[in-house]
Amino acid sequence: MSTRLVPAVVAVGLAVILSVVLFVPYVARQYRRRGELGMGNAALALAGLVYTLALFAYVLLPLPELRPDFCAVYGTSGPQWIPFNFLSDMQKDAIGTGVAATLRNPALTQVLLNVALFVPLGMFVRYMFKRGVLATTAIGLGVSLLIEVTQVTGVWFLYPCAYRLFDVDDLMANGLGGLIGAFAAPVLRAVPGQRLDVDPGQPRPVTKSRRLLAMVCDLLAYQFTAALCGTFANVVLLAVHGELIGTSDTPPTELPGHDVASAVGLWVPWALLAVVVPLASKAPSLGQGIVRLQATTRDGRPAGPGARLGRSMLGIGGYMLFSQLGGLLWLVSFVFGLASLIAIFTTAGHRGLSYVLTGLRLTDSRAVDRVEALS
Structure with missing residues (x-):
């Protein structure tokens, strides 16, 4: 490559x-x-x-490769502290006269690239973080300085000497790019899908995309929680029985407590997300709570903890459990998950399989909050 x-x-x-x-x-x-x-x-x-x-x-x-003769092979001649030194470099690298020849000059090309490199930074900082022109330019200079210092220190002394040149002209060019980007930031308003036509507190319809987004959030949250719990349990296991690693032929899976560590990685995230969340909060699941959906009864009242737990067991909770137990249960989880996905597109109001089985409705939580506030 x-x-x-x-x-x-x-x-x-x-x-x-x-x-x-x-x-x-x-x-x-x-x-x-x-x-x-x-x-x-x-x-x-x-x-x-x-x-x-x-x-x-x-x-x-x-x-670069770290080697005994690193500085002799990769080392630079030292920082370049003279402002506008690129003008003398342009004279040395001149390949003709006229505008076209000047634009092809390698020294000028390098400066223009350094300007262009920081234009997006200025645009993103000013538009997305609502900073002024001066603050945006200062941030651009700060980022450029961080990069230059990283280079002059050999990636913060990872290497014995700098393998890229610290150049004050690069710092100036980057700052100019940030300034240009700050003035060009309004261009980003042209990106579609940003306009907010409804007040953030106004209820929205329950759509297919919103249901799918909640499902993705649930799955990702479970995978990350399981990974964190499993990693923590294995770190504890290896800390307690670490002397067995590398000193015997005992594989990690046969270490005392390995079954406990595996159980922690399986049951703790399942209990947190499939049991604790629906019981302790109004959200049917973490993902549905994130996209502001709430389970209600047929008469519009918030579903109770028992109903929310039952829905969880027939939804993401059941899927997580079957998928982790393995064997034929993995096939059950696949079929169950596929059926739940199809049901989002085929059930009234995109309720999905778990809501149909429990007889619950799915409502924007802001609408439920308004009804409770008026009652």
């Missing part, structure tokens, strides 16, 4: 991972702040994440 493609691949890969990790909290924040997700806002947030990761990847990667 070309070294020029490595930073892009790394940035996109990390963006995908972080997007999955941050998906649930991002959706929760959007629903609390806007009352809905907003695909345009989500697209801008993803673009900002990819850009930020690409920015640091391109200025740091690929990392």
Whole structure:
């Protein structure tokens, strides 16, 4: 793979991972702040994440090999502190006269690229974080300074000397790019799907996309909770019986307490999300609570804890349990999950299988809150 493609691949890969990790909290924040997700806002947030990761990847990667003669092979001549030094470099690198030749000058091209590199930063900071022009420019300069210091210190002394040049002209060009981006920020208003036509506190219809979004949030929340609980349990297990690792032929699965650690990774997240959440909160599940959905009875009253727990067992709770127990139960969970997914599209009001089986209704929680406030 070309070294020029490595930073892009790394940035996109990390963006995908972080997007999955941050998906649930991002959706929760959007629903609390806007009352809905907003695909345009989500697209801008993803673009900002990819850009930020690409920015640091391109200025740091690929990392050179750490070797005994590192400084002799990769070391720079030292920081460049003279402002506008690129003008003298342009004279040295001149390849002709005229506008076209000047634009092809490598020294000028480098400066223009450094300006362009920070234009998106200025646009994102001012538009998405509502900062002024001066504050946005200062943030751009701060990010540029962080990058330059990282380079001059050899990635904060990971390497014995700098392998990329600290150049004050780069700092100035980046700051100019941030300034241009701050003035160009209004262009991002053209991204569709950002406009909020309804007050955040106004109830919304229960749609297929909203139900699917809740389902995705439930599944991701369970997977991350299970991973955290399982990791914690295994760390404790290895801390207690760590002397067996590497000193005998005993595999980790045969360590004392391994069954307990496995049980923690399975039952704790299931109990938290499938039992505690529907019993202790008004939300039928974590995902449905995030997208502001609530279970109600036929007469519009909030469903009680027992009804919410029953719905959970016939919904995400049952699916999580069967999928983790393995064997033929995994096939049961697959069929159950597929049926639940199809039911979202085929049942009245997109209630889904668990709501049909329990006789409950699915309502926007803001509508329920209004009814309770008036009663």
